[in-house]
Amino acid sequence: METVTKQSKSRDLRDVTAISGIGESEFSEGGGNRAETLIYDACRGAIRDAGLEPAEIDGVVTEAGMMPETVYTQELKEMLGIQAEYSTASLLVGAGNVISPLLAAQAIETGLAEHVLCYFGVNWATERETMGDDGGPYSYHTEDEYKANLEVPFGWVTQPLYIAAQARRHMYEYGTTTEQLGEVAIQTRANAAPNEKATKREELTMDDYLDSPVIVDPFRILDCCLISDGAAAFVVSSAEAAESGPTDPVYVKGAGAGSSEKSESTYMTQHEEYTMTQATKSGPKAFEMAGVTPQDIDFAEIYDCFTESTIVQLEDLGFCEKGDGGQFVQERGITVEDGDLPVNTHGGLLSQAYILSMNHVTEAVRQLRGTADNQVTDPELGLVTGWGGSEHATLILGSDRS
């Protein structure tokens, strides 16, 4: 008799649910948008795409750090005309969007809901235009008491700096090169070219990359993701309900989260395995639940806040050996057109929009439905990651039941 482990129990959720609808707002680099209206656009789109009436949504799932401050759940339900009694949110910061399908699956499996709406949206591009030191993604640094006292006074400030420092160490430990960082930017941009919703679509050459301004050495502006206004949403339903809906169901096959021994405020400086992410923990859980290995994955939408982040997560998920991520991108390739493993088929956070992987989930669904602008040939399995400092999540979706 097989021992029942925590992970073997999670296999019970494999293929129980599917994403039945997706929606996205317009993505932009600013212009006075309110985050809640972008979120409503995406939600309405997802509900419609699933072939449902708003009243049929009986659960909502989102992430707990940013969304409640952006739009009250009660207001969202009122605006959308939904009376979802089941509502929950994850505490995984930027990784939350990728674990939402698992929370939805648990609710559906236990009969707490039938159709769960998951949503996320930001207007950080608009905010950054108007709020100076106090708005957008940088305000977190000066507000956190530890950072304000122990980091900022000495020049250690902004996410690009944190990951540039990780890149420097990764170069030192493994020989990763500037050109390999450039390859991530160039190939991700190439994936954005056919995508009508990508913010940046014009081709990048290595000369373009190397000539672009250095912002925090070793990072250039092109090593950093966009700052965007945009929202995305999806509906998770039981597999049976999704199969009888108007779209091809995309099955939730596996999901997992990984957390660091260090808290969010200290993670970026004190984390012991400095050149690794918690993908080393979230990946195995997702693969176990899905019953697949990295070799089975046809494409991956990786949380590419920075070029370095794509490299490190490819290693940590087991697509290559630790330290070989740069070489993988450079020699095996990540473009849809001729890469060994298409990564960020829509242009990612780097070139499509920075919607914290919510847009990675919707792109993965399109790929598995066969409706993407930059379509991978007949994919069966797609992987998505989300990352927020000390927290990481991995999601595996598929076009068929196992």
Added chain:
Amino acid sequence: MSFPLTDPDLDDDLLSPYWNGFQDDEIRLPNCADCGEFHWYPRPMCPHCQSKDIEWEATGGDVTLFTWVKLVYDFGLSFLEDRVPLYTGLAIPDADDSIRLVVAIDIEDGEPQIGMRLTPEFVTNERGDRTVPVYRPV
């Protein structure tokens, strides 16, 4: 010298001892009186043994550089305006190799190198009312 870029909150009991040490030209780090271990960032209890008996000990100050960056762009942040480019990094103090301190770095010739030995020099800020360590090659 443009460091510190921002002022610390000296009313914070947990974090002000680090800054108060600078006024005495010392790098003080939190040490547990019960188990003798250092920890970082400062916590209300020792994370190793949960004791609340924490004492800030003066340490030698010398560090080994773990990683570094050159901040070139000011990100539209007022406290970076006209103060970039600057070097900053993470360094491991001789006192405890499980700790990484954020260090402001001053290098006259060339660039910082991982593995470089640095030592703090205590300098006065622009306003003349605060001392801050800036790390230089030994």
